[in-house]
Amino acid sequence: MAINDRHISSKWRRKIHEVIYEADTPAGKFFDIILLVVIIISLILVMVESVPAYGTKYADEFIIAEWIITIFFTIEYILRVISINKPTKYIFSFYGMIDLLSTIPLYLTFFFGGLNALLAVRSLRLLRVFRILKVTRYIGEADKLSKAIRSSGPKIAVFLFAVLVVSIIMGTLMYLVEGPESGFVSIPVSIYWCIVTLTTVGFGDIAPVTPLGQFLATLIMIMGYGIIAVPTGIVSAEYSQSNKENNAPQNDPEYRHVNTQNCQNCHSQKHQDGAAFCHQCGYSLDE
Amino acid sequence: MAINDRHISSKWRRKIHEVIYEADTPAGKFFDIILLVVIIISLILVMVESVPAYGTKYADEFIIAEWIITIFFTIEYILRVISINKPTKYIFSFYGMIDLLSTIPLYLTFFFGGLNALLAVRSLRLLRVFRILKVTRYIGEADKLSKAIRSSGPKIAVFLFAVLVVSIIMGTLMYLVEGPESGFVSIPVSIYWCIVTLTTVGFGDIAPVTPLGQFLATLIMIMGYGIIAVPTGIVSAEYSQSNKENNAPQNDPEYRHVNTQNCQNCHSQKHQDGAAFCHQCGYSLDE
Amino acid sequence: MAINDRHISSKWRRKIHEVIYEADTPAGKFFDIILLVVIIISLILVMVESVPAYGTKYADEFIIAEWIITIFFTIEYILRVISINKPTKYIFSFYGMIDLLSTIPLYLTFFFGGLNALLAVRSLRLLRVFRILKVTRYIGEADKLSKAIRSSGPKIAVFLFAVLVVSIIMGTLMYLVEGPESGFVSIPVSIYWCIVTLTTVGFGDIAPVTPLGQFLATLIMIMGYGIIAVPTGIVSAEYSQSNKENNAPQNDPEYRHVNTQNCQNCHSQKHQDGAAFCHQCGYSLDE
Amino acid sequence: MAINDRHISSKWRRKIHEVIYEADTPAGKFFDIILLVVIIISLILVMVESVPAYGTKYADEFIIAEWIITIFFTIEYILRVISINKPTKYIFSFYGMIDLLSTIPLYLTFFFGGLNALLAVRSLRLLRVFRILKVTRYIGEADKLSKAIRSSGPKIAVFLFAVLVVSIIMGTLMYLVEGPESGFVSIPVSIYWCIVTLTTVGFGDIAPVTPLGQFLATLIMIMGYGIIAVPTGIVSAEYSQSNKENNAPQNDPEYRHVNTQNCQNCHSQKHQDGAAFCHQCGYSLDE
DSSP states (O other), X not given: OHHHHHTOOOHHHHHHHHHHHOOSSHHHHHHHHHHHHHHHHHHHXXXXXXXXXXXXXXXXXXXXXXXXXXXHHHHHHHHHHHHSSOHHHHHTSHHHHHHHHHHSHHHHHXXXXXXXXXXXXXXXXXXXXXXXXXXXXXXXXXXXXXHHHHHTHHXXXXXXXXXXXXXXXXXXXXXXXXXXXXXXXXXXXXXHHHHHHHTTOOOOSSOOXXXXXXXXXXHHHHHHHHHHHHHHHHHHHHHHHHHHHTOOGGGOTTOOOBOSOOOTTTOOOOOBTTOOBOTTTOOBOOO | OHHHHHTOOOHHHHHHHHHHHOOSSHHHHHHHHHHHHHHHHHHHHHHHHHSHHHHHHTHHHHHHHHHHHHHHHHHHXXXXXXXSSOHHHHHTSHHHHHHHHHHSHHHHHHHHOXXXXXXXXXXXXXXXXXXXXXXXXXXXXXXXXXXXXXXXXXXXXXXXXXXXXXXXXXXXXXXXXXXXXXXXXXXXXXXXXXXXXXXXXXXXXXXXXXXXXXXXXXXXXXXHXXXXXXXXXXXXXXXXXXXXXXXXXXXXXXXXXXXXXXXXXXXXXXXXXXXXXXXXXXXXXXX | OHHHHHTOOOHHHHHHHHHHHOOSXXXXXXXXXXXXXXXXXXXXXXXHHTSHHHHHHTHHHHXXXXXXXXXXXXXXXXXXXXXXXXXXXXXXXXXXXXXXHHHSHHHHHHHHOSOTHHHHHHHGGGGXXXXXXXXXXXXXXXXXXXXXXXXXXXXXXXXXXXXXXXXXXXXXXHHHHHXXXXXXXSHHHHHHHHHHHHTTOOXXXXXXXXXXXXXXXXXXXXXXXXXXXXXXXXXXXXXHXXXXXXXXXXXXXXXXXXXXXXXXXXXXXXXXXXXXXXXXXXXXXXX | OHHHHHTOOOHHHHHHHHHHHOOSSXXXXXXXXXXXXXXXXXXXXXXXXXXXXXXXXXXXXHHHHHHHHHHHXXXXXXXXXXXXXXXXXXXXXXXXXXXHHHHSHHHXXXXXXXXXXXXXXXXXXXXXXXXXXXXXXXXXXXHHHHHHHHHTHHHHHHHHHHHHHHHHHHHHHHHHHHOGGGTOOSHXXXXXXXXXXXXXXXXXXXXXXXXXXXXXXXXXXXXXXXXXXXXXXXXXXXXXXXXXXXXXXXXXXXXXXXXXXXXXXXXOOOOBTTOOBOTTTOOBOOX
């Protein structure tokens, strides 16, 4: 095939691609599990490092561990780039960016010093877990869930706008009624308190003390109580409808199982079992 | 047309009406965006001004900004009044009152001094946003939502009454059991605490300390837990029904798209696309 | 009629019965409104009296007002007893007990002194409001609601038992993990805290401080988050079913409107419009 | 019958089995009630003992009461073991383990001293209540409920994973924004706070104080507000479906009432009324 010949690549590159990007071969599955373990260890290290008691005591151990993880991620990133035919497409894809951001924090400390903010970037490694978990049966449920949430998007937008309007007007009122003595030091803080109350979180760091303030707070709470019913009702109705439409795709003749293969040429996914060519670019999927 | 001739008006007035009240022409859309921006800036200024750190430091700048906004709103209000045929109808309409209240706070400070309460009035400018947003596609959803809420009105009223009765009886009991030492200083405060607890907000500014009080609190919480299910169930059932009845009005031959035109004579809205005369008073809509 | 002749009563008693027990005549409606106003004033007085600032300052005025209300309720109670044919049935009915409890607190203070607990009894006057409100259209909704709640009773009982079991086991665990230093002073207090957390109230008067305690608290919260879905789902499903079955009773030929008449002989209610005899005892309803 | 002859047992053992394991004879019912009362008394003692005011004052009485209960449970456990044909099956069953754990804490204190953790083990006695309550009509509802929860398992797993991801990312952000001064002393504590906020519990022991932190907190709360709708919608839809499928098993000809008999040979349950042989091992159920 013409398109196939143009992208002729060594057996070695093909093998790496299969191991790193896919999870249908034993080697691919093993690599995914190793990667998952390294990511989770890395996340636990970030968390434990932030605990003052451990962070200072084992400072050296944390740096060594971070170096090992960074080198592992660096090698993985390089292999990902060289084993794919269109590297720029991968580099600028969502997961490509996450992979890069997961790798570089330690290198950046050479230029900017041990900034605390670099710690945060390492938390984004968590997002890498999503790609690995694509192999699980949960992905179908996640699709259904996110579809239900997206289709009730405009309704929830209207609803959030209503919450915002109530918060701004009631927040201003509470600021006037309670004043700085009770913790309502400014209108933005009052609005923050209003949202804390409407969502029934109720931290209690700020609480009304005047009778009128407590009466207004009561109104806000009962409103919040009624309001909580609205998004629940929406999602419930939406979900129950999508449940009917979407029932049992497994038994549907128009439904085919997709595997975790990943086109070496164009990086597209969700190929059918037994597919020989990429459904996006026609590149050969198997040797 | 007779009705049309009686209200003959200059081309200039007609033009202003189109720009200010409607959003179908480029000039009308541009005016709406400018107005939206000014309202949002004005609201942000009100909020930031209330923050002690900024309010005193930039007091002069806030007064200048408020003057500019007030003059802008004054001009807009005058144009709105003179470009419509029945000004009194506009002035005493809901949005007419909001427009006036948005304009006058600064003028009132000449008579009553720099009252804090005038700050609150400026927050009502937020309500003006609703008129501008009528052009969005969200308005259909908002209609559906408010319809679902209204149709479950009597049920929610029964429910709120039940919440009130539980709060009053349990509030009195908690006042007797806990007493002023634990913060239950009076029956109204105890009722306030009961509502805080029933709605699962739980500030914690007041909390029972005696074993009997904590036991009663447990009962109230579990009640609140069961009660939260009721309005959710109601709205959910109601919404899911209205969802079935109301499905896809776009495909309904009895449904026509309405635009943002606004009759210059009688101020009525929701005219069909291509309508030449107001469906309320027969006044000509286009030149 | 034999049954009718046996209970022959003076026109005067019949008139009082109609005014006090029913709400279909102007005099009956007027009496209900007066009674409602007196009950609400009485409740407000009980609440305001408990506020320290007012309770001591206007102590005399509160006693005078309470005397006026008590005398009004005493007269009403006597009229209720003498105008009905079977007084004992009324006296030992639910509302008969409430009426008596609403009347006697002040008299009891002669025997037991000004006990605080007598204050609480006066709050029960609130329950009298229910009888008066029977005339509103809300009663149909309340019936439907209470039916939905009752029919999901066994499910909610199972659910509450599960909540209790989780609270007792997790409460004991939290007591062991956190100990008295963090406020978990005993197992009952820990169980109280668990219920506060499971129901998402979260006062914050007690909060875990050890890492293990915070981890367990996280588990409890997520459990509570999942658990909140269960009763809502139950009531929602139950309500939506009863909605279908029970739709539009007004259009049902088997449905007849009932009025607020109240049999003078046997105290039974819900007579059809135009009914001439009590459907329970055959006693004549109209003159 | 061959299988029956092999396991021939004395009348006395059979009688004990019937009394201890079943609840269809008066003696069996009486034993269950006694056991329920002892378990509840034991649980109340564990709780009251943990209250400092009582624990030290009545220390001797608590030890005596615990000895009586322990001896009662010991005798019951021995009888359970000797009256069944396959004791090892019972001993290693779930309820067999619970029975053993309920009995031994006091004996263990001889070896390990009066450890506080042994207190916790005694709380597990609560789980024994479940076996006794198998006779109630609630078990059908519990089955239905647990089925609904299990069938929405994968959806709830996806959902909980989403909650976890949001908590980890927002927790890291809040740690960077707020810092140790506001109580966000480490990333794990920040994550704990995030879950407290997302689930709308809101203890308030930790609360943001910087404007940016409060703004992020607002986002988390509104997210939590939207998120709470998802599991409720799922369970609601799931439950309403299982409600339709599972309607009225009592009227179903394929449904047979099961009693509380318990095979003496293989410990299996849910035998039909009038069954003469165990449906699992064919062992004779009645004399």
